[in-house]
Amino acid sequence: MPTSPQSPEQPNPLETLIRREIARQGPMPFARFMDLALHHPEHGYYAKPEPVVGTEGDFLTSPALHPAFGRALWRQIDEMAGLLDASKPVTVLEIGAGAGQMARDILAAARAAGKAGSVRYLIREQSRRLRQQQAETIAASWADAPVAWVDSLEAARPVQVVVMNELMSALPVHRLIYEDGAWREIHVDVRDGALTLVPGPVTDPRAPAAVAQAGIEPRPGQVVDVNTAAADMLVRIAGCLDERAFILNIDYGGPAQLVYSPARPQGSLRCYYKQARVSDPLARIGRQDLTADVDFDLLARTAASLGLASLGPVPQGAFLVNLGIEQEAVELAARARRGDLAADLELQKVYALYAPEALGRSFWVMVHTRGFPQPPRLRGLAPAPVPRTYVDLLLGGG
Numbered sequence: 001m002p003t004s005p006q007s008p009e010q011p012n013p014l015e016t017l018i019r020r021e022i023a024r025q026g027p028m029p030f031a032r033f034m035d036l037a038l039h040h041p042e043h044g045y046y047a048k049p050e051p052v053v054g055t056e057g058d059f060l061t062s063p064a065l066h067p068a069f070g071r072a073l074w075r076q077i078d079e080m081a082g083l084l085d086a087s088k089p090v091t092v093l094e095i096g097a098g099a100g101q102m103a104r105d106i107l108a109a110a111r112a113a114g115k116a117g118s119v120r121y122l123i124r125e126q127s128r129r130l131r132q133q134q135a136e137t138i139a140a141s142w143a144d145a146p147v148a149w150v151d152s153l154e155a156a157r158p159v160q161v162v163v164m165n166e167l168m169s170a171l172p173v174h175r176l177i178y179e180d181g182a183w184r185e186i187h188v189d190v191r192d193g194a195l196t197l198v199p200g201p202v203t204d205p206r207a208p209a210a211v212a213q214a215g216i217e218p219r220p221g222q223v224v225d226v227n228t229a230a231a232d233m234l235v236r237i238a239g240c241l242d243e244r245a246f247i248l249n250i251d252y253g254g255p256a257q258l259v260y261s262p263a264r265p266q267g268s269l270r271c272y273y274k275q276a277r278v279s280d281p282l283a284r285i286g287r288q289d290l291t292a293d294v295d296f297d298l299l300a301r302t303a304a305s306l307g308l309a310s311l312g313p314v315p316q317g318a319f320l321v322n323l324g325i326e327q328e329a330v331e332l333a334a335r336a337r338r339g340d341l342a343a344d345l346e347l348q349k350v351y352a353l354y355a356p357e358a359l360g361r362s363f364w365v366m367v368h369t370r371g372f373p374q375p376p377r378l379r380g381l382a383p384a385p386v387p388r389t390y391v392d393l394l395l396g397g398g
């Protein structure tokens with residue numbers, strides 16, 4: 001298993017803290033390590049001063065790629081708002097807003113539709129630095145945008161629409177390894193002076209239970225990453241909802257059979273640094289991103305236990321096509337055919353958001369509803385037409 005030798009130069013403050021905790025308490029579950037590496041308020045990845053999301057950061061997200069994503073989301077939120085109590089403004093809560101592009105684009109679309117007055121946009125962001133960046137991003141587009149930040153999920157209560165993009169995949173996962181006919185959990189220990197991944201006891205019984213629920217027959221040595229923190233987050237979100245409400249969740253992952261498939265023997269954990277995928281989760285502690293897939297079946301079961309209905313998951317591509325994103329691509333392609341190079345570049349980004357060969361099938365969308373006797377049919381989750389190929393778009397056919 002990978003090891004990380006102690007740097008002879010500057011000691012990494014987070015690594016020092018982790019080593020001390022291991023010295024005091026013994027091997028640390030990987031989930032605890034990931035939580036500290038990403039979310040330590042001072043030294044964690046999301047607190048670092050350098051950009052995280054975007055071309056200058058370590059990874060791109062859909063809202064960072066193109067505003068067409070936020071505009072499509074607005075169309076879904078607008079439909080949801082129409083199904084709620086029309087006599088009061090709809091409170092939208094975004095959790096984990098990154099660099100703030102999705103909030104900016106949803107708000108701009110609401111304004112363009114003449115509905116700015118009917119939306120109250122709240123953001124719950126744990127990183128102080130990102131909060132500041134979000135405020136700057138939104139103010140640069142709309143100085144008086146109706147947006148406010150809350151210090152806890154509970155402070156946003158009662159919320160009618162919750163939106164999240166790539167939030168849950170940023171939560172810590174339990175890494176399990178199948179050895180001698182049983183699941184063990186991967187811990188971080190210090191061996192020969194280096195941080196090392198070692199098998200240890202399972203610390204959250206919900207993790208192997210989630211894999212068993214998927215009917216997976218694990219192979220010897222198979223690793224799975226189980227995000228039980230996502231289920232905990234859903235419980236907290238449910239506690240903040242109004243009597244009638246929606247939760248719109250977009251993330252990596254999918255049905256459990258896919259997430260824990262033996263065809264992915266090394267699990268779904270991925271590390272990103274400066275736009276490149278890197279392999280060692282113990283390297284650059286607090287400086288590289290760690291992320292893993294979300295088990296949407298676990299979320300649906302958790303939702304059911306909370307009295308919420310679930311719709312989906314559907315692939316992001318189908319969701320966006322249903323919400324009219326292809327029309328933006330068609331218009332850009334028409335301009336590109338007339339020699340507009342900027343439109344051509346934009347077209348590539350918009351297409352990447354929904355194309356099955358790009359982000360359209362890597363991300364999934366799930367909606368939970370509360371307070372509807374029959375879960376409403378939503379435009380984004382309807383069966384989607386097959387989109388035109390890129391070549392068809394450029395040729396003006398399809």
Ligand SMILES: C[S@@+](CC[C@H](N)C(=O)[O-])C[C@H]1O[C@@H](n2cnc3c(N)ncnc32)[C@H](O)[C@@H]1O
Nearest residue numbers: 046061096097098124125126127165166167170
């Ligand atoms: C991968 S980034 C996604 C950012 C943004 N949604 C996007 O798509 O560009 C994860 C975001 O979630 C935030 N975050 C992670 N855990 C959180 C929590 N428990 N509460 C609030 N925000 C959280 C991070 O600080 C960061 O803004």
